[in-house]
Amino acid sequence: xxxxxxxxxxxxxxxxxxxxxxxxxxxxxxxxxxxxxxxxxxxxxxxxxxxxxxxxxxxxxxxxxxxxxxxxxxxxxxxxxxxxxxxxxxxxxxxxxxxxxxxxxxxxxxxxxxxxxxxxxxxxxxxxxxxxxxxxxxxxxxxxxxxxxxxxxxxxxxxxxxxxxxxxxxxxxxxxxxxxxxxxxxxxxxxxxxxxxxxxxxxxxxxxxxxxxxxxxxxxxxxxxxxxxxxxxxxxxxxxxxxxxxxxxxxxxxxxxxxxxxxxxxxxxxxxxxxxxxxxxxxxxxxxxxxxxxxxxxxxxxxxxxxxxxxxxxxxxxxxxxxxxxxxxxxxxxxxxxxxxxxxxxxxxxxxxxxxxxxxxxxxxxxxxxxxxxxxxxxxxxxxxxxxxxxxxxxxxxxxxxxxxxxxxxxxxxxxxxxxxxxxxxxxxxxxxxxxxxxxxxxxxxxxxxxxxxxxxxxxxxxxxxxxxxxxxxxxxxxxxxxxxxxxxxxxxxxxxxxxxxxxxxxxx
Numbered sequence: 345x346x347x348x349x350x351x352x353x354x355x356x357x358x359x360x361x362x363x364x365x366x367x368x369x370x371x372x373x374x375x376x377x378x379x380x381x382x383x384x385x386x387x388x389x390x391x392x393x394x395x396x397x398x399x400x401x402x403x404x405x406x407x408x409x410x411x412x413x414x415x416x417x418x419x420x421x422x423x424x425x426x427x428x429x430x431x432x433x434x435x436x437x438x439x440x441x442x443x444x445x446x447x448x449x450x451x452x453x454x455x456x457x458x459x460x461x462x463x464x465x466x467x468x469x470x471x472x473x474x475x476x477x478x479x480x481x482x483x484x485x486x487x488x489x490x491x492x493x494x495x496x497x498x499x500x501x502x503x504x505x506x507x508x509x510x511x512x513x514x515x516x517x518x519x520x521x522x523x524x525x526x527x528x529x530x531x532x533x534x535x536x537x538x539x540x541x542x543x544x545x546x547x548x549x550x551x552x553x554x555x556x557x558x559x560x561x562x563x564x565x566x567x568x569x570x571x572x573x574x575x576x577x578x579x580x581x582x583x584x585x586x587x588x589x590x591x592x593x594x595x596x597x598x599x600x601x602x603x604x605x606x607x608x609x610x611x612x613x614x615x616x617x618x619x620x621x622x623x624x625x626x627x628x629x630x631x632x633x634x635x636x637x638x639x640x641x642x643x644x645x646x647x648x649x650x651x652x653x654x655x656x657x658x659x660x661x662x663x664x665x666x667x668x669x670x671x672x673x674x675x676x677x678x679x680x681x682x683x684x685x686x687x688x689x690x691x692x693x694x695x696x697x698x699x700x701x702x703x704x705x706x707x708x709x710x711x712x713x714x715x716x717x718x719x720x721x722x723x724x725x726x727x728x729x730x731x732x733x734x735x736x737x738x739x740x741x742x743x744x745x746x747x748x749x750x751x752x753x754x755x756x757x758x759x760x761x762x763x764x765x766x767x768x769x770x771x772x773x774x775x776x777x778x779x780x781x782x783x784x785x786x787x788x789x790x791x792x793x794x795x796x797x798x799x800x801x802x803x804x805x806x807x808x809x810x811x812x813x814x815x816x817x818x819x820x821x822x823x824x825x826x827x828x829x830x831x832x833x834x835x836x837x838x839x840x841x842x843x844x845x846x847x848x849x850x851x852x853x
Contacts, residue, residue: 359389359533361396361557362540364403365550370396375530375559380446380677381667383715389533392558397525397565400554404496404523405571407551412493412521416469419519423467426515426546430460430539437538441506442668444532446676446717447630449668452507458797459511462818465800466515472823473520482850485835491827493521494597497574498566500587501536503529503679504633504739510536512804513576516822518552522574526555527566531679533557567591574826576817577601578635580737581763581809588812599813599825601805603737604765607640608794609754609780611771612648618792619770620655623743626794628663628721631678632687632741636766636788636795640727640734640744642754649747653702653725656743660703660721666710677717678740684717687740691722694733694742699724705741729757737763751776759785764807768794787811 359377361368370390379386392400411419430437434456441452466472475490499513506528514524528536540555556562566572567590574597577587581602591598608626610619626638643649668676678684688706695701705720719741727734727744734744748754758767768790769780777791787806790796798804798819805816815821837843 357387359387359537359557361390361392361400362537362553362555363396363400363551364407364554365544367537367541368396377444377531377533378680379443380679381669381710381713381716383681383717386443387534389530389557391530392527392556392562392565394561394565397556397558397562398569400525400556401496401566401569401571403551404525404554407549408493408495408523411518411523411549411552414521416473416519416521419521420467420469422547423463423469423515423519426543426548427460427463427467429542429546430456430463433538433542437507437535440534440538441532442676444534445503445506445679446668447633448671448673448676450671451630451676452668455505455508458800459505459508461800462511463515465818466519469519472820473827481833482835484838485833487831487833489829489831491520491823492830494826494828495522495573496525496571497522497576497826498525498527498572499576500527500563500566500579501529501577502579502635503531504630504635506532506535507539509578510539512578512818512822514553516818517576517826518548520823520826522826523552524554525566525572526553527558527562528555530557530559563587564590567596568594570594572596574598576825578817584812585809597825599805599815599817600811601635601817602810602812603763604635604637604806604810605640605735605737605761605763606636606638606766606768607642607754607758607761608638608767609642609751609758609769609771610644610648610652611751611769611773611776612645613772614648614770615772615792616648616651616655620652620659622770622792622794623652624656624659624663627743628660628675628741631675631719632743633679633683633739634795636797637739638768638794639738639742640746642746642748642757644748644751644754646747649725649745653723653745656723656745657702660723663721665708665718665720667713667716675721675741677713678719679717681717683740684719687719687738687742690733690736690738690740690742694724694727694731694744697728697731697733698726699728699731699733699744700726729760735761751780755780755784762809765810766790766796766806768792768796787816
């Protein structure tokens, strides 16, 4: 572990910004950052002013020309060193994630590892950025295309994956030759500073990667600054829509990933025991605070539903819930007191709407952590499509069970929902699975896989109101998002031959 970086990070009571290769303290406007397991404030985070954001943009703009002209192989060499430093410092970064977010250490390490996979993918920059070439596209004419960086780009990321989601964005943007400004969540900002410091240690030039902490003022500053030419976002659908509309209105290229209501369809022929175990992890892992969490199970047939609900009840009773620093626990707390209250209110609402609360986690008390933001696993049966607990994204450990008479009815439920992020089907029937994957109107689909999150060589994104924009996150789509194609056609007249004017449209003939 790099003790210098972790010691510097640990001695600060205030998380500031990282601009032009240096920590930037800021005490003008501060918000507390709490440990969700204890409810105690552990540090404060600075809220960047428009002026501070402008300074970060200026640093990125000044660094862009030299970075743009840095050969991709040299960018990749820095990325290789960065990957090594990330792996060496994994324990320190993961500890900060758990302290500020609350997720269990093993879960935080899993998040971190998936982020590092994108860094590894970015190490292939010389291959990823190769253009296309056609010799003699016409008489003595050569034509080729190349992928050029955009300039200063930015990313706005959510609290639920304070390391992974930023790493979906900035490694690919930077290896493509852009400079980057990250605005992480103010709820758990510590990991982002670690990530930036390590990148500098890997040899990244000052100003190429900057971090500004903040709230809506910082977001709006990035959206309205004409020097920022592209912006990536992950968060709730209302904010994603605002980001997309405001950013594009200001001439920016925008990809904004929004909310989700991810369904698992359980067919009568499924291996119910394995399906229930997979659904448990996908529904209650990270306290349900995942954009790919399973929050709705559609059981085909009442017998299937009764079996699934009974087995879910049994496994919920065995869940170990407590401080995320104990890897023996399955689930930690919610991220803030406000989030806890929000999720509890949805449980109350579900009862009012007439759903059957089969497992009630509202009375959970964790010994020694009575002030933590803990909520036990909640399970609703007999949920109807008209209910708000089904239609809205709860983002907590609340699972809804719906009943359908057929696979077609189950798929109609999913297709009718406003979100289309992820879904899965549990079945032994290849024909049913193939029909599901071919026809469901959802961006990421699993077959007997509850969390079908694409690996780094593919791209992540949903359909419908789960994504605003045309290109997905990371993978091949990120190269397309963070670059602009340029096509060059050239011809060198030879032999001193004088050519006459050609008035017909040029062709290869």
